[in-house]
Amino acid sequence: MVKKAELHVHLEGTATPELVKKLAARNGIALDPLTFKSDGGFAWNDFWGFLDCYDKAAATIRTKDDYRLVTYDYLARCAREDVLYVEMFSSPDHAAECGMSYTDHLDGIAAGIDDAHREFGIEGRIIVTCVRHLGPEKALSAAQLFVDNQHPYVVGFGMGGDEAQFHPKDFRAAFDLAHEAGYQTTNHAGEFGGPESIRASLDHLPITRIGHGVRAVEDRLLLEELADRQIPLELCPGSNVATGLYDSREQHPFKAIMDAGCLVTLNSDDPPFFATSVGHEYAEAARCYSLNDADLMWITSNAIGAGFCNDALKEALLARLHQ
Ligand code: ADE
Ligand code: ZN
Numbered sequence: 001m002v003k004k005a006e007l008h009v010h011l012e013g014t015a016t017p018e019l020v021k022k023l024a025a026r027n028g029i030a031l032d033p034l035t036f037k038s039d040g041g042f043a044w045n046d047f048w049g050f051l052d053c054y055d056k057a058a059a060t061i062r063t064k065d066d067y068r069l070v071t072y073d074y075l076a077r078c079a080r081e082d083v084l085y086v087e088m089f090s091s092p093d094h095a096a097e098c099g100m101s102y103t104d105h106l107d108g109i110a111a112g113i114d115d116a117h118r119e120f121g122i123e124g125r126i127i128v129t130c131v132r133h134l135g136p137e138k139a140l141s142a143a144q145l146f147v148d149n150q151h152p153y154v155v156g157f158g159m160g161g162d163e164a165q166f167h168p169k170d171f172r173a174a175f176d177l178a179h180e181a182g183y184q185t186t187n188h189a190g191e192f193g194g195p196e197s198i199r200a201s202l203d204h205l206p207i208t209r210i211g212h213g214v215r216a217v218e219d220r221l222l223l224e225e226l227a228d229r230q231i232p233l234e235l236c237p238g239s240n241v242a243t244g245l246y247d248s249r250e251q252h253p254f255k256a257i258m259d260a261g262c263l264v265t266l267n268s269d270d271p272p273f274f275a276t277s278v279g280h281e282y283a284e285a286a287r288c289y290s291l292n293d294a295d296l297m298w299i300t301s302n303a304i305g306a307g308f309c310n311d312a313l314k315e316a317l318l319a320r321l322h323q
Helices: 017-024 045-056 064-080 094-099 102-120 136-147 168-180 197-203 214-218 221-228 235-240 254-259 279-288 293-306 309-322
Strands: 004-010 083-090 123-131 154-160 182-190 209-212 233-235 264-266
Touching: 004 064, 004 209, 004 264, 004 279, 004 293, 017 064, 017 102, 064 083, 064 102, 083 154, 083 168, 083 221, 083 235, 083 279, 083 293, 083 309, 094 102, 094 136, 123 136, 123 309, 136 154, 136 168, 154 168, 154 209, 168 182, 168 197, 182 197, 197 209, 197 214, 197 221, 209 214, 214 221, 214 233, 214 254, 233 254, 235 309, 254 264, 254 279, 264 279, 264 293, 279 293, 293 309
Parallel strands: 004 083, 083 123, 123 154, 154 182, 182 209, 209 233, 233 264
Antiparallel strands: none
């Protein structure tokens, strides 16, 4: 099996319905029954419904030990699919909603990374994210916590959430703070926003990767620029089909973006919400876009090269990829 690496997954969005129910039970939380469909999966209809369902699931993660379990559980599933490296988005705002401190939330995730590394050898690192629809002030607070509490596993800063709210320039102060502290950053752009959203992120934020970026395909000049500059794109085909951006994987422009010379990676985003996993993304990309093992290895090496971790870890991961 080709070894894999993931750069775009929301930690709070990795907990399966079973794990969410277990956490709710142990934390004495009465879950809204509308959180789940009759088949047991998460219930949502559109992107905003998804964000709401995601928030309800995330609200069951209440303690340091919960974060440890969620992280371990996800990395264990990845390790079984031959994933070597996962860079996961953490959301201190979601943790704070549950009354957790920034450091408890981080220490819990780090403990989960250590547990999974000890057992499976998988490497995990953290990108601290802010939530766009919560606004620039919250984003700046998250960035301040990020720079004030540096941790060896925290390798970058990013932003998710509703791309239709605010403008990238509203978040410049938050991103500059992270960037000036020596970190690389990434922003969700060109998912529900069009190519102009990617352009605005590149123009106004010190980002070195783009979360999604899929809608660059709608602007030939932008696509050419992304290819020329080799700006890594954290593509998530299964997520885009699940949220209704494209009707099928066959209609997803992954292959067109790859063929345009862009530096593409394959990611799961929020795996149980979108009925996917990193392994499933690789398998479906191979099937739908006629990719061979060499193509998939190239995608993994793209992800390792575009990771925000240090060069020593990248070299070790590349050696394992080619073993
Ligand atoms: N937060 C969690 N998943 C997300 C996604 N796919 N887009 C934007 N924000 C998110
Ligand atoms: Zn995402």
